[in-house]
Amino acid sequence: MIAETVCSAVSAAGLGIGVVTAYRRRFHAAARIVAYSLVPVGLVMTGVVGWLADTAFSPTAWAGFGVLGAAWLLFAGTRAVERRRAGTGPERKAARGRRQEAVTPAGSAPALGQETRPAARPAAAPGNSGSGDDFSDIEAILKKHGI
Template sequence: MIAETVCSAVSAAGLGIAVVTAYRKRFLAATRIAAYSLVPVGLVMTGVVGWLAHTAFSPTAWAGFGVLGAAWLLFAGTRAVERRRGGTRAERRAARGGQAEAVAPAASAPSLGAGNRPATGSATAPRATGSTEDFSDIEAILKKHGI
């Protein structure tokens, strides 16, 4: 009963402020204030205020809010630990290099065999050191990655 009276008084005060604001020729602001001041009366008429009043004084409801808070803290705590460790167990295993077998292991092998390469001279012959750059280190990296 008291909650409904307080909400009605708040709405009446808000409508009074809206009238004063409209008198000052600020109609947009007055309309917004009137809209806000009608919300408490609407909540009383729908029964939300009565439900909240009964919930606020219920020990069972407060215990339920405590359980929800504990659940939220557990979720947040596990997320923080997961971030600190660097992801889930599967993500850490994949990052360490312990990935599962490749679906097609032969697919990562180079497509050109040793006999299909174009002849560029013997493998033991030194390369010319003129204006061309030495790409042997790049070739080694590409071979290491199977490209």
């Protein structure tokens, strides 16, 4: 009875705020406020609020939640034990050894060959500091990438 009264009061307050918002010509926001304020009344009319109130104050319902929690803990605990046991067996160690063998030792070598640094350019002549140096850098980069 109290839950239904509280939901009705919340809905009435929401409808009042919606009317004030519509009066200020914010119709989109007013429609959204009215929609939210109708939800508690709808829950009361469908009986959801009464069911929730009966469940919240029922010792049997709380005992049922406790039993469900204990069942969940048992499932989680047995699963953890299964995982731990599967990690220490000889089959697991053999699978781990096969996995390490699959990696090639040369897998981390550069794909373009053994050279990791580009070859050093000869120093430019002092009187030759034109725009040719800019293009030689670009050409070196393109040659490095095979373009």
